[in-house]
Amino acid sequence: MSNYHNFNKSLAQRFIKYAKIDTQSDPASPTCPSTLKQKNLGQELVKELLEIGVSDAEMDDNGYVYGTIPSNTDKALPVIFFCSHMDTSPDCSGENVKPIIHDNYQGQDLVLPDDNKIVIRMSDHKDLKHQIGNDIITASGTTLLGADNKAGLAEIMEAAAFLMKNPEVKHGTIKVLFTPDEEIGRGVDKVDLKKLGADFGYTIDGETLGSIEDETFSADGATLTIYGVSTHPGFAKGKMESAIKILAEILDSLPKDTLTPEATHQKEGFIHPVSISGQVEEAEAQFIIRDFTDEKLAQHGAFLEETIKKILAKYPKSSYKLEIKAQYRNMKQVLDQYPKIVQYGIEAIERAGVVAKQQSIRGGTDGSRLSYMGLPCPNIFAGEHAFHSKQEWVSVQDMEKAVQTIINIACIWEERG
CATH class of the missing domain: 3.30.70.360 (Alpha-Beta Plaits)
Known part of the structure; x- marks a missing residue:
């Protein structure tokens, strides 16, 4: 059972650092990654993985980042991966993102300083009703924030740091995968499945606190x-x-x-x-x-x-x-054949003290295609809201629950192994 607490605010700091790096993908570019600047974030992620002790962390020529958190149990367990994407949407500028933390949100309109016509109101964003007292991060009004999917990156990195630092928390081999170009539908075009070496996984790229998505559009x-x-x-x-x-x-x-x-x-x-x-x-x-x-x-x-x-x-x-x-195709057709993957995800969310919501997503994730490549892969909440827009926001407390969920997933698979 995890006892993760974000005492030193490292999660928000990590997220803000990633959000400031411009990683907008480009559907008109034929290269992989579609924009070279995505590799700037990839290099930062590799550096941080090496710093926390993930000794095999690397980025390949196509901009995919891989790393292994070694097993610390005697049990023979399946290899799980956690995946998020590094790029932000071409729909809205991701250049010169200036994240702002609105501490102890009390339901007020959030007027963004660089363009006061951009106002985040509770009446337009129903999930803000559940954020009273929480710390909300937004952009400054001229760009998107990039919580889609840098919230997921920060959460996976935070969970990886916790697991590397706390060997008493037992788990099997865990792989980390960070992909480019998800926003333009190419997120797993050049993923090296042999290097990944996993049996199944979870994308951390969902919206509302507690959501687990096992069904996507086709x-x-x-x-x-x-x-x-x-x-x-x-x-x-x-x-x-x-x-x-x-x-x-x-x-x-x-x-x-x-x-x-x-x-x-x-x-x-x-x-x-x-x-x-x-x-x-x-x-x-x-x-x-x-x-x-x-x-x-x-x-x-x-x-x-x-x-x-x-x-x-x-x-x-x-x-x-x-x-x-x-x-891509609806991943439910694959996931229904492996019910434990979703069941353990639901249990992990509930262990974090959150009501789990099993949902369909009116969109796709890297997990849609990974599921059809032989790696069943539901999508777990990252806490991102109003993505692809200047009104994008994320709650630090929701992100903390996502970190706990990731750690809980690793623990549950070990316990049941």
Whole structure:
């Protein structure tokens, strides 16, 4: 049983240090990591792992950080890994992040000093109701904070430091994995499973205190290209078929009250255009397609194609190409085969004095893909809120509970071994 207490404020200091390092990923870059600056944080994490005694800590050429906390028990146990990602979202600037600690939060509006139009209100952030008396960390108003997922990094590092320092807390071999490029869907593209050498694990990348997510969206990406007919606009009558206008008509024909992120929640999926580009002759749209079952995902892809064909029927000289590619799949299909992994996660949360909430996530994690690579991997809360935005925040006390949960997971697997 762990007796972790964050007496010296090392957890908040660790998190703030990571948050200040710009690690924004870039979907347009073909490299791995997509931005070299992610390695700046990777190097810092390796240095800290070596300092706490994780002697094999290293970062590979692709920016993945690995390390081993050796077993200190005679029992033959499965090898567990804990994983968080180093990059922050391209949706909001991560440059010159200035974290601010709001001590002893009492429910007030948090007006961020570098842009006082950015206000974090309890009425907009329901989880703040449970944070009275806690210490809230925000950014300063011009950037995201990066709690997604630097809270998870700090929590895993803090748990690793505790386990290395307290050999009386018994556990099997534990692996640490820090990944680049999770925010752009490439978080485990180049992970070295042999080097990781684990049986299963837990991503620490969830939101609300106590949540454990064993179900994610299944996800496809779609690229639609419209080939129109371009002519001189002064002589276009009866000849021109603008790919831009055809694409606009297709987008306008998609449902507005269903099948779109703005109108769906819980277990409802969607078709979501995320970018468009083009000229009269050729225009392109990128979509993400999401739902919880592969069957519904296929239906959404078919519906998109039906809509395209219906519009194209009006433009006999134009054509289209629709490419749909799998991105990741609902990890529940894998995790249901290994119920102990989630059960022990729930017990670990409850041992930390928190009510466990088993949930689905309307998104994906590195664990979605790791589960299909043979490493079942649910997602544990890190305490991050309002991610990908300037209103992002995290509670120091929630982060402490996440550290306790990580340590408890290690203990429970040893006890039951």
